[in-house]
Amino acid sequence: MTFTIPIENGDAVKIAEAESQRTLYPYVTGTSIVAIKYKDGVLMASDMGGSYGSTLRYKNIERMKAIGKHSLLGASGEISDFQEILRYLDELTLNDNMWDDGNSLGPKEIHNYLTRVMYNRRNKFNPLWNTLVLGGVKNGKSYLGMVSMIGVSFEDDHVATGFGNHLARPILRDEWHADLSFEDGVKLLEKCMRVLLYRDRSAINKLQIAKITEEGVTVSQPYSLKTFWEFSSFHNPTASAEGSW
Amino acid sequence: MFRNQYDTDVTTWSPTGRLFQVEYAMEAVKQGSAAIGLRSRSHVVLACVNKAQSELSSHQRKIFKVDDHIGVAIAGLTADGRVLSRYMRSESINHSFTYESPLPVGRLVVHLADKAQVCTQRSWKRPYGVGLLVGGLDESGAHLYYNCPSGNYFEYQAFAIGSRSQAAKTYLERRFESFGDSSREDLIKDAILAVRETLQGETLKSSLCTVAILGVDEPFHFLDQEAIQKVIDTFEKVPEEEEGDEAGEGEAEAAAVAPAEQGGAGAGDQDVAPMEM
Numbered sequence: 001m002t003f004t005i006p007i008e009n010g011d012a013v014k015i016a017e018a019e020s021q022r023t024l025y026p027y028v029t030g031t032s033i034v035a036i037k038y039k040d041g042v043l044m045a046s047d048m049g050g051s052y053g054s055t056l057r058y059k060n061i062e063r064m065k066a067i068g069k070h071s072l073l074g075a076s077g078e079i080s081d082f083q084e085i086l087r088y089l090d091e092l093t094l095n096d097n098m099w100d101d102g103n104s105l106g107p108k109e110i111h112n113y114l115t116r117v118m119y120n121r122r123n124k125f126n127p128l129w130n131t132l133v134l135g136g137v138k139n140g141k142s143y144l145g146m147v148s149m150i151g152v153s154f155e156d157d158h159v160a161t162g163f164g165n166h167l168a169r170p171i172l173r174d175e176w177h178a179d180l181s182f183e184d185g186v187k188l189l190e191k192c193m194r195v196l197l198y199r200d201r202s203a204i205n206k207l208q209i210a211k212i213t214e215e216g217v218t219v220s221q222p223y224s225l226k227t228f229w230e231f232s233s234f235h236n237p238t239a240s241a242e243g244s245w
Numbered sequence: 246m247f248r249n250q251y252d253t254d255v256t257t258w259s260p261t262g263r264l265f266q267v268e269y270a271m272e273a274v275k276q277g278s279a280a281i282g283l284r285s286r287s288h289v290v291l292a293c294v295n296k297a298q299s300e301l302s303s304h305q306r307k308i309f310k311v312d313d314h315i316g317v318a319i320a321g322l323t324a325d326g327r328v329l330s331r332y333m334r335s336e337s338i339n340h341s342f343t344y345e346s347p348l349p350v351g352r353l354v355v356h357l358a359d360k361a362q363v364c365t366q367r368s369w370k371r372p373y374g375v376g377l378l379v380g381g382l383d384e385s386g387a388h389l390y391y392n393c394p395s396g397n398y399f400e401y402q403a404f405a406i407g408s409r410s411q412a413a414k415t416y417l418e419r420r421f422e423s424f425g426d427s428s429r430e431d432l433i434k435d436a437i438l439a440v441r442e443t444l445q446g447e448t449l450k451s452s453l454c455t456v457a458i459l460g461v462d463e464p465f466h467f468l469d470q471e472a473i474q475k476v477i478d479t480f481e482k483v484p485e486e487e488e489g490d491e492a493g494e495g496e497a498e499a500a501a502v503a504p505a506e507q508g509g510a511g512a513g514d515q516d517v518a519p520m521e522m
Contacts, residue, residue, distance in 0.1 A: 102351075103384045106346070112346070116342075116343050
C-alpha cells in the first residue's frame, strides 16, 4: 500500500509505512483442526488444503508438526504465520536441547509460551492470524490445549478450530469418553472430518491424522474419506422446488 | 596470600596465571558466618549460623526463598548475596510466567555463574563477594550447588561454606554417603549437627541457627524455632547427666557442654568432633 503524502510531514510517512506492516487480514488459510485425548495420548486430524480466499489453491499443506520430543502443533488460519511460529518454536527447542541437562520443555510449557506470543502480538495490533492446537504427552500425562489469535488459551479433553467448533465439538461432546482406543479415536475423528468435508466449503478430501504418545509423534500418510452422494433428493434436485430458484 | 603488583585490577593476570582479585573475593566468603547444605534424593536442607553484629541487633538473614522449589544460603558479603537472590527470584518468576512451569535449578545456577563471570572480566566491576549454596528441584530430583565468586559452580551431596566450615565439612565427609537415601528427619538432624560443628563448643541453641527445607511435594519453608529445638534435644543431653553413656549415636558425643560450669571454651573435650583450630 502506498500513499502520496507531502514530504514535509515526515512522521506521517513513517506511520503509513508502519501501518502497512501489520497484519490486517489473512491470505492463504487452512481450515479446521480437530483433536482428542485418547488412551495413549492425543490424536489430531487436519486436511491438507490451503485456500486463497474462496479458491482452493494449495492441496498439499501439512498443518500439523511435531515440536521437540513431547508435543504436536496443529494450526488453522494464515499459513505463513504458522510457518513463522514454527521458526520461533524451532529456536526455542534448539536452545532447550543445547542445555543438554536432562530437562526438556513439555507440552504445557510450549502451550504457555505460545499463549504469551499470541497475546503479545494481539496487544500490538499485529496478530499472528492462527488458532493453534497443542497436544502432547510427557511423563505419562496427556495434554491438549488451544490458543487463538487474540491470546485466548485453555485446555480440554477435545478441541477444534474454526468450523470444527460448530460441527465437530457437538459430536465430540456426545461421543467422546476417556480412554478411547486408538481405533475408536480415529473413527471418531473421521466422523467429525466427514461432516466438515460435507459442510465446510474450504475443506478438501485429503486428510492426515497425527498421533502423539510417550514414544513420540507419527503423522499418517494423506488419505481420503468415503463420501455418499446418492441421496434420493440429489437425483432430481429441483423436483420439490418447482417455480423457485 | 600477600600483596603483590598483580592484584590491583581484576583484569590483570599474574605471571603464574592467577586473577588475584577473584581469589580475594573468595577469601571474603570465608570470612562470613557458616552456611551448610545437604541433600537426599528428594529433599534439600539449608542451615546457617545466626551471628548478630552486637547483642543489641538482630542477626542477618542468610537464607532466602527463591521459589517454591529453590532456596539459597549465602556466606560472605550479605549485601551482594541479597542482590543475587533478587536476581534469582526474578529469573525464576519470569520463567514461571512464560512457561507455567518451575525453572530447573540446574539452569538457574548456570545463569548465576555466567553473571558472576562477567564481573571477573570487566575493569570497571568487581567480583561478587558472596558464596551461594543453591538447593532446588529439577526433573531429575533434588540438587545442591555451590556458586563461587569466580563464576564456577559445582554440584554437591553436602557442603559448607564460611568461617569454621571445615569442621562441618569434616563431619559431612564422614556421613555423606548415606544422605542420598536419608529420610527427611535424618537430613535435618545431620544439618543441625553440622552447624554444631562450626560452633566450636558453644552450646547449640535453636536461636543460634536457621534451618530451611524443600523437597518433592514440599515447598521451600523455614523450620520454626520449636521444631529445631526438638531436634537439638534429641542429641544434646540434659546438663545433669554425665558423659559416657552414648552408645548408639556415633555423633552425639558432646554430652553436657554445660553453659554455666566448665568455663566457656569447650576446647579440649575429647568428645567433640575432630576439627582444626
